[in-house]
Amino acid sequence: MLTLFHHPMNAASRFVRLAFGEYGEELELIEEKPWARRKEFLALNPAGTLPVLLAEGDVPIVGANVIAEYVDETRGVLKRDKRLFAEDSIGRAEIRRLCDWYLVKTESEVTRHLVRERVFKPHMPSSQGGGSPDSAAIRAARANIKQHLKYTNWLAGTRDWLAGTRMSYADLAAAGTLSILDYLGEIDWAENGAARDWYSRIKSRPAFRPLLNDRVRGLSPAAHYANLDF
């Protein structure tokens, strides 16, 4: 069994867990506090970022998009119509664009700030940046959520799945991200019906179940978080 260094409130880690889940492969999970900069973890990934996969032979594979490509090359290409990547270059480029959208753009404009201020800071020692939440950062992130939901709603309303006719990495990257914002009660689903229908389909998949059981200390999820009929 391969090992994944992850955090339940890290969107990129959730994306990787969903990908392995869809391929029916279990992972040994090691929870890593991303702010702690643990020495043994920095030896695996000097950038200190999550997720890191220990692949065959305990070789560290660093970063969600790098892991996704590795998983496709070593597993996905054999999955035929269950492959989470397109068969053609242009289709793969669209999937990669959307993975970057959620794991880089949404992350840097929304997710990272809300998770840091609302989830991490209360557990961080002040020497590592802990303290009271920065309400201006929370306000800015909340203002940015709207355009990301609107874009997701547009994609979900004009395509079968976010990147085209088949479920792909793009859906898992989006779902990994939105599921964290949903845990935090930050999503207005009523305003975004197509996104909601799409999320409901993803949420019902067996691979999603472990994510719905994730809990973080001191912060309960929104009431509808684990509800398949939300």
Next chain:
Amino acid sequence: MLTLFHHPMNAASRFVRLAFGEYGEELELIEEKPWARRKEFLALNPAGTLPVLLAEGDVPIVGANVIAEYVDETRGVLKRDKRLFAEDSIGRAEIRRLCDWYLVKTESEVTRHLVRERVFKPHMPSSQGGGSPDSAAIRAARANIKQHLKYTNWLAGTRDWLAGTRMSYADLAAAGTLSILDYLGEIDWAENGAARDWYSRIKSRPAFRPLLNDRVRGLSPAAHYANLDF
């Protein structure tokens, strides 16, 4: 001929130009001001980020890592020992990790801030964020440069090329980034001899020449910028 929307002071754009240059393929270049959010450009890439390649059939391929994968799939795989990617999955994962290091981590900790404050702001209307440079942002970015140079120096001192025995995308991503910092006179080469030797090898390549001719209005490059014997 394919078209690339780029900016001469955007590291990710330089990386893509180097990759096409190494494969001996000319690009039509269209300079895009990343802060302008031009409507026609947003239609190609709603994220508004650079670079964007118009591939065969004018399909937009968005983002440096997405373009790099596309170029490898459509060109690189045929290049044998000139391929800028490894032949095996673990080798490709290491190249991708280093591309992310320079184009995501160095970008967000160093390059983006120095370019915004020193290059873009004087040309930006105040309605789009222009104004006088933020000296605290410049100071923070300069403090961060050191560890990125030190890491590059370590890689260059322990391997033939940054990701292993062959020149790869990793070298081009690093060179695209460092060449911008070098234009701005921000690099202390004397302290980083192995990185300097590596950069000197990259800088002498024919694919690098167009970058050495890049100039931005109102800001001359450091005296040694285009000097192959710096």
